Amino acid sequence: MDRVFNFAPGPSMLPLPVLKKVQEELLCYADTGMSVMEMSHRSKMYLEIFDRAVAGLRDVMGVPEGYKIMFVQGGATAMFASVPMNLMDGGKADYIDSGNFAHNALVEAQKYGQVVVAGSSREDHYAYIPDYTLSPDARYVHITTNNTVYGTRWDHLPDTGSVPLVADMSSNILSEVYDVSRFGVIYAGAQKNVAPAGVVILIVREDLMGRELPITPKVMSFKKMADADSMLNTPNCFGIYVAGLVFDWIKAQGGVAELEKINIEKAKMLYDFLDESRLFKGTARRKDRSRMNVTFVTGNEQTDAQFVKEAAARGLVNLKGHRIVGGMRASIYNAMPVEGVRALVDFMKEFETKNG
Numbered sequence: 001m002d003r004v005f006n007f008a009p010g011p012s013m014l015p016l017p018v019l020k021k022v023q024e025e026l027l028c029y030a031d032t033g034m035s036v037m038e039m040s041h042r043s044k045m046y047l048e049i050f051d052r053a054v055a056g057l058r059d060v061m062g063v064p065e066g067y068k069i070m071f072v073q074g075g076a077t078a079m080f081a082s083v084p085m086n087l088m089d090g091g092k093a094d095y096i097d098s099g100n101f102a103h104n105a106l107v108e109a110q111k112y113g114q115v116v117v118a119g120s121s122r123e124d125h126y127a128y129i130p131d132y133t134l135s136p137d138a139r140y141v142h143i144t145t146n147n148t149v150y151g152t153r154w155d156h157l158p159d160t161g162s163v164p165l166v167a168d169m170s171s172n173i174l175s176e177v178y179d180v181s182r183f184g185v186i187y188a189g190a191q192k193n194v195a196p197a198g199v200v201i202l203i204v205r206e207d208l209m210g211r212e213l214p215i216t217p218k219v220m221s222f223k224k225m226a227d228a229d230s231m232l233n234t235p236n237c238f239g240i241y242v243a244g245l246v247f248d249w250i251k252a253q254g255g256v257a258e259l260e261k262i263n264i265e266k267a268k269m270l271y272d273f274l275d276e277s278r279l280f281k282g283t284a285r286r287k288d289r290s291r292m293n294v295t296f297v298t299g300n301e302q303t304d305a306q307f308v309k310e311a312a313a314r315g316l317v318n319l320k321g322h323r324i325v326g327g328m329r330a331s332i333y334n335a336m337p338v339e340g341v342r343a344l345v346d347f348m349k350e351f352e353t354k355n356g
């Protein structure tokens with residue numbers, strides 16, 4: 001069977017050359033006589049794989065000195081608790097409520113300290129990035145750089161002065177260039193742009209470690225995990241190996257800046273069509289449109305369902321919108337080739353002619 005264009009929001013497509021490399025090395029990695037899945041995380045060979053992955057991320061993302069890179073577990077969802085446990089320190093934190101996951105993050109944080117909702121677009125179905133007012137004495141400011149469910153993206157970073165900026169980058173990490181030095185903490189579930197599910201990328205500025213609440217589970221302490229080099233417990237060895245291969249692939253594409261150009265082009269193809277379409281309509285405010293998750297509707301639920309079904313029959317799969325918003329969503333992460341987006345736009349045109 002041929003591979004499809006998979007528009008799933010996550011887990012999602014991985015680059016084909018990476019999958020082929022994994023296949024090639026699956027039964028016997030280098031001269032070990034075993035799969036990476038079977039290796040001790042303390043073995044010399046695995047530590048090499050691990051160190052390469054860390055170095056690869058540092059390189060492609062431009063992570064400066066003074067920031068620790070970790071690969072942890074529990075998904076971005078665990079980070080919703082880890083962040084306040086490690087940084088709230090008896091004070092308060094500003095949260096910008098820009099989408100479903102942003103909201104989940106702030107609800108979780110309320111268990112560990114005072115959460116100030118510094119801005120929210122919840123009342124307007126999160127169709128845009130809200131305006132916000134920051135507290136000068138917050139312990140940190142939390143944002144979600146790309147809102148996966150509603151298809152919006154921050155087109156700037158808030159100026160937080162000396163207050164650390166914390167970002168959930170789960171759905172757009174490595175899809176565009178970020179100046180890491182603007183952030184105190186960056187975290188991202190890897191299953192959207194980087195690796196199979198089960199790995200979280202965690203980047204923490206070193207001076208922000210060691211302030212965790214006494215109740216913080218050991219495995220969630222930034223400091224303890226950093227001191228143990230992400231090996232406080234058994235890491236997701238295989239997922240980290242795949243992440244390392246993806247970082248190599250990104251380098252081979254010319255780096256994140258090159259991918260960003262392609263991602264802008266891919267998103268533009270879809271949005272340009274949506275803007276002129278008689279049948280389909282984008283749901284996010286123009287200025288805040290995501291380059292990773294393109295959300296749209298026809299205005300008729302039956303037509304939406306028909307579209308999703310017919311698209312799947314053409315090998316354009318997983319276009320159904322998130323269950324809380326309906327409609328359609330095309331997730332076009334780094335690994336989605338331009339041809340996939342072109343095939344989708346062509347099919348949308350054809351569908352419009354028949355049903356518009």
Ligand SMILES: *Cc1c(COP(=O)(O)O)cnc(C)c1O
Binds near residue numbers: 075076190
């Ligand atoms: C997918 C996603 C999450 C949830 O990630 P898990 O790894 O499932 O916990 C959180 N935040 C954002 C922005 C996401 O896209």
